[in-house]
Every structure is written in C-alpha cells, then in structure tokens.
Amino acid sequence: MDEELHERIREVVRAVPRGRVSTYGDIAARAGASSPRVVGKVLSEDGHDLPWHRVLRSTGRPAEHIARRQLELLRAEGVLAEGDRVDLGEYRWRD
C-alpha cells in the first residue's frame, strides 16, 4: 500500500474535530483514497493513536465489533446516539 496515501488518511482522521464524526467514505474522498475500504484497513492496523472512534459507516452506525466501545467514546465527547445510530445530519463533520 502506498505509504503516502497511508499518511494522508491518518492526517485526515486526525483532523476530525472533537464532538463531530465523519464516515469512511468522506475520509477516503478527502485523503484521495480510491476506496473507503482502504480507510478501514489503515484504521484497523495503524489507528490506535488516532481519534478512530469519530469514523462511522455512511449509515451513522459503527462497525459491529467495535460498536460498544466506539459509542461510549463518542458519548464521552457529547455525540449522542439513538440506539446504535448517530445522527449524521447533526454531527457529520463538514468544514
């Protein structure tokens, strides 16, 4: 995988403001990644030191295996979820 792209993706994730969320697709677009899948890949293996919990699927729901933890972290910074779904219309990050 292109090292350049890898860093750009980390960069964009790091730029998501506290109390806001983004999606794999948005991150991919901003970082110039060819597919949202690449973003998930980067976060899974090199996202521990990033605000990875601010990245959700386009549905506003987190990926299954990390859902509990993720929603907990979001709640801690003021992002409330209805069940397991975050309202993107309200919290989605756009400059």
Added chain:
DNA sequence: AGGGTGACCGTGA
C-alpha cells in the same frame, strides 16, 4: 493466475 477476506457504499426490492 485466481479466490477469499474485510473497521465500505449506493441502489433497488
């Protein structure tokens, strides 16, 4: 070379 596997996405039923 070819098939399987994901922290994915949009569309259509």
Added chain:
DNA sequence: ATCACGGCCACCC
C-alpha cells in the same frame, strides 16, 4: 427499516 447485490481495493495465500 432491512437485505441482497455488485462494485470497490489492498493483501494474503
């Protein structure tokens, strides 16, 4: 609202 599909891309057998 949910589900299946096809498309997507990097990796690893």
